[in-house]
Amino acid sequence: MKKIPVTTDDRPKEECGVFGISTPHGDGVAELSFFGLFALQHRGQEAAGIAVSDGSRVRLHKDEGLVSNIFTPEVLAPLSGYHAIGHTRYSTTGSNAHRNIQPFVIETMHGPLAVAHNGNIVNASALREELLHRGFGLTATSDTEVIALMLAAAGGRTWQERLERTLPAWKGAFSLVLLAADEVIAVRDPWGFRPLSVGRLPHGGWTVASETCALATLGCTDIDEVRPGEIVTLRGAEIDRIQALTPSGQPARCTFEFVYFSRPDSFWDGQNVHHVRQRLGRELAIESAIDADVVIPVPDSSIPAAIGYSAESGIPHNDGLIKNRYIGRTFIEPTQDMRERGVALKFNALRENLEGKRVVMIDDSLVRGTTAGPLVKLVRDAGATEVHLRITCPPITHACHFGVDMGHDGDLMASRLSVEEMEAHIGADSLAFLSLDGMMRAVGQTEGYCNACFTGEYPIAVHEAQAKLSFEGAIA
Numbered sequence: 001m002k003k004i005p006v007t008t009d010d011r012p013k014e015e016c017g018v019f020g021i022s023t024p025h026g027d028g029v030a031e032l033s034f035f036g037l038f039a040l041q042h043r044g045q046e047a048a049g050i051a052v053s054d055g056s057r058v059r060l061h062k063d064e065g066l067v068s069n070i071f072t073p074e075v076l077a078p079l080s081g082y083h084a085i086g087h088t089r090y091s092t093t094g095s096n097a098h099r100n101i102q103p104f105v106i107e108t109m110h111g112p113l114a115v116a117h118n119g120n121i122v123n124a125s126a127l128r129e130e131l132l133h134r135g136f137g138l139t140a141t142s143d144t145e146v147i148a149l150m151l152a153a154a155g156g157r158t159w160q161e162r163l164e165r166t167l168p169a170w171k172g173a174f175s176l177v178l179l180a181a182d183e184v185i186a187v188r189d190p191w192g193f194r195p196l197s198v199g200r201l202p203h204g205g206w207t208v209a210s211e212t213c214a215l216a217t218l219g220c221t222d223i224d225e226v227r228p229g230e231i232v233t234l235r236g237a238e239i240d241r242i243q244a245l246t247p248s249g250q251p252a253r254c255t256f257e258f259v260y261f262s263r264p265d266s267f268w269d270g271q272n273v274h275h276v277r278q279r280l281g282r283e284l285a286i287e288s289a290i291d292a293d294v295v296i297p298v299p300d301s302s303i304p305a306a307i308g309y310s311a312e313s314g315i316p317h318n319d320g321l322i323k324n325r326y327i328g329r330t331f332i333e334p335t336q337d338m339r340e341r342g343v344a345l346k347f348n349a350l351r352e353n354l355e356g357k358r359v360v361m362i363d364d365s366l367v368r369g370t371t372a373g374p375l376v377k378l379v380r381d382a383g384a385t386e387v388h389l390r391i392t393c394p395p396i397t398h399a400c401h402f403g404v405d406m407g408h409d410g411d412l413m414a415s416r417l418s419v420e421e422m423e424a425h426i427g428a429d430s431l432a433f434l435s436l437d438g439m440m441r442a443v444g445q446t447e448g449y450c451n452a453c454f455t456g457e458y459p460i461a462v463h464e465a466q467a468k469l470s471f472e473g474a475i476a
Contacts, residue, residue: 016102016118016403017043018196019086019214020177020184023205024236026054030071030079032218033086036207037067039214042263043118044090047101051114054081055182058112062087062101082236085179087116090405100142103179108152110159111181115151117144118210119173119194120403122462127169147176159185160231164244167229171460173254173402175226177208184208184234190245191252191459192228193402193450195268198239199223206234211266225270252450252459256404258443259393260301260364271444274304279442280392280434281308281362288432289313290388293357296320298347298364298375305392306362313360320354320361320379321347343374355383364392366422366433367406369413373426380427389428394436394454395419401462406453 017040021032033050048070049062059079063070067088087102103116124143127150131138136149154162159180173193178185186208188196198208199220208226209215215223226232229245257268264274281304295317297306310317324346359379366372376387395414400406409415413422423431436454440446452458
């Protein structure tokens with residue numbers, strides 16, 4: 001069997017999580033930001049940062065690692081103020097080097113500005129070149145730095161005016177939170193690629209976050225989605241909302257938020273993610289039924305779909321794989337024998353639930369194909385007589401340029417192989433994907449979503465899109 005590194009996971013890598021908060025009293029702003037980012041940890045595990053303003057000065061702490069490891073009580077104590085933004089990162093443009101960790105904080109002639117970004121600007125390369133020609137010095141290799149410097153150089157009396165003048169230049173996906181001396185500003189691209197919601201804090205003030213689960217964690221009420229093209233300003237107990245850009249006539253919400261990215265208790269486009277995932281499983285059972293004895297999920301994101309598949313098919317649902325949720329980041333090198341066992345480091349099979357059974361294994365996606373084969377073998381080695389793999393989305397054949405790291409087209413298994421060839425490569429008794437129509441039936445929509453990774457039909461031109469590490473050569 002091919003050797004698989006400890007951290008290998010055959011899924012698109014999470015995008016990023018952004019968070020912003022403004023209160024009239026300033027009590028525990030850094031701590032609340034910590035809990036907000038902790039709720040968004042699933043969106044990025046490479047690095048995290050929090051910037052806090054007391055009305056005049058911005059204090060920042062950011063580092064590589066998980067939120068709970070970076071922000072100790074001793075680290076949070078000096079981060080006092082009334083307004084804050086935070087970010088948890090998986091890199092989509094630029095490497096995971098320390099210089100690319102967000103938020104970015106810069107001093108401008110208008111005062112301090114901190115920026116945190118979820119998404120990907122497809123014309124960042126051209127915008128970066130323009131800044132260099134204008135004499136700007138760039139220290140990072142992220143499109144977020146480009147955004148920050150463009151705002152600093154924009155004309156206008158307020159940050160809202162500078163945003164309005166700069167927004168039309170950015171092509172692609174961006175859900176942004178900005179921290180100025182005395183306010184937090186959130187803005188979303190006119191296509192609505194990435195999620196962003198705002199809510200009222202129970203003891204006064206407002207907060208904004210990539211997912212509603214973070215707002216619910218803080219006890220927020222009056223939760224509402226930031227509209228595509230909208231600028232939302234938070235100043236203590238006050239909130240101001242302006243429509244800066246006309247929303248695109250062809251909205252492009254990321255369908256993968258339902259398939260995999262969002263936490264199951266979050267709401268996306270007004271729908272509970274868990275319920276949509278159950279419907280994905282039901283549609284999969286309708287389209288690709290098979291005689292079997294048990295339905296098992298690949299934990300965790302496939303659990304709701306397995307429940308839905310079981311309910312629709314009448315095949316009992318049970319656990320077949322147990323996930324070690326802490327293996328993703330280890331600094332201890334496993335032995336060669338353990339490395340050769342591959343996914344057994346991350347998953348253990350429950351023989352008692354699999355032995356002598358015909359198994360339907362539900363997974364949310366198949367990207368590079370690095371773990372599907374070892375998982376099938378793991379289940380078969382536990383005594384399963386048949387293993388039928390079912391995927392809750394269509395084959396991923398094209399790279400994403402809007403903030404999801406799927407690799408290049410050539411990295412994607414479905415771009416190179418037919419379903420029959422993938423089935424043989426993985427070693428499953430059968431392999432079936434949910435159709436595009438079936439997926440959208442589960443979502444309950446026929447339009448308004450970006451499905452470019454399945455179809456190759458991008459909602460905006462991506463000929464200017466750069467590779468993830470394309471800026472790295474200039475700054476070593």
